[in-house]
Amino acid sequence: MRTFSLQLALLVRSVATPIVQLLAPPRCGICECEGALLCAACRAEWLPDRAVALPVGNLSASAALGPYEGGLGAAIRTMKYGGVQGLARELGVALLPAITQATQRAPYQVTLVPIPTDPDRVHARGFDHAALLARAAGEAARLSVRSLLTRVRATDPLHGASRSARAEIMHGAMQCADEVDPPSAVVLIDDIQTSGATAREAARALRVAGVRWIAVVSVAYER
Ligand SMILES: [Zn+2]
Structure with a gap:
């Protein structure tokens, strides 16, 4: 009986938690104030009108909104690890100046x-x-969006790996899912650019498929 009531309590909690989250007012993904997923003050402080141009490597262009620190870092972590999908939409729209x-x-x-x-x-x-x-970025920029790339094998997390190790981990990890009628120019979209190993692998797979001009845009970059 005791086990049953424990199970029941767990069940109620597992069902109730998402409902409570749904009913709760949205909180800012940066300062946690109530009211919106990104409050006006945090938007003004952390989401710039002008993007930062980054070193391009073997790509044609690279840009981000700012370093993976402060409010931008907090917003990305709340989105990814706090599971706040709505923030992906907000940050995607905010990518417009970087695009x-x-x-x-x-x-x-x-x-x-x-x-x-x-x-x-x-x-x-x-x-x-x-x-x-x-x-979200495609809607804001009025550009078409295609999920052309797939992962062909699992990769170890890049966090903590050296630059050369990252390149090795990523090499051959992606392929272009649809090589019929590839676009001539692609802007890769990601949350954070670190060593560029992931973008380089994505670009390699796209070039194999016939894409000629490739840039990368992310919310933040790691220094
Ligand atoms: Zn805020």
Whole structure:
């Protein structure tokens, strides 16, 4: 009986928690004040009108809203680890200045392509943050969005790995899912750029499929 009531309590809690979250007023993903997923003060402080141009490596352009610190870092962590999907939409729309910056010299019409997350991590979180960012960014920028890339094997987490180890972990990890009629120009979308190993692998797979101009845009970059 005791076990049964414990199970019942757990069941009630598992059902009730999402409902409570649904009914609770939204909280700012940065300062946690009530009212909106990103409050006006945090937007003004952390979501810039102008993006930062980043070193491009072997890509054509690279831009982000700012470093993975302070409010931008908090918003990304709340989205990913706090499971706040609505924040992906807010941050995706906020990518507009970075997309404008990165596509200034694009020679062709651009398509946004999310960098695919490791399927195990998507499964654990229940959503693919890069796909949600890209969808919202595409609506805001009026650009088409295609999920062209897939992960062909699991990869160890890059966090803590050296630059050369990251390149090795990522090499050959992605492929272009649909090589029929590839776009000429792609802007890859992700939450954070670190060493660039993930974007380089995504670009490699896209080039194999025939994409000619590739840039990357992210919410934040790691210094
Ligand atoms: Zn706030």
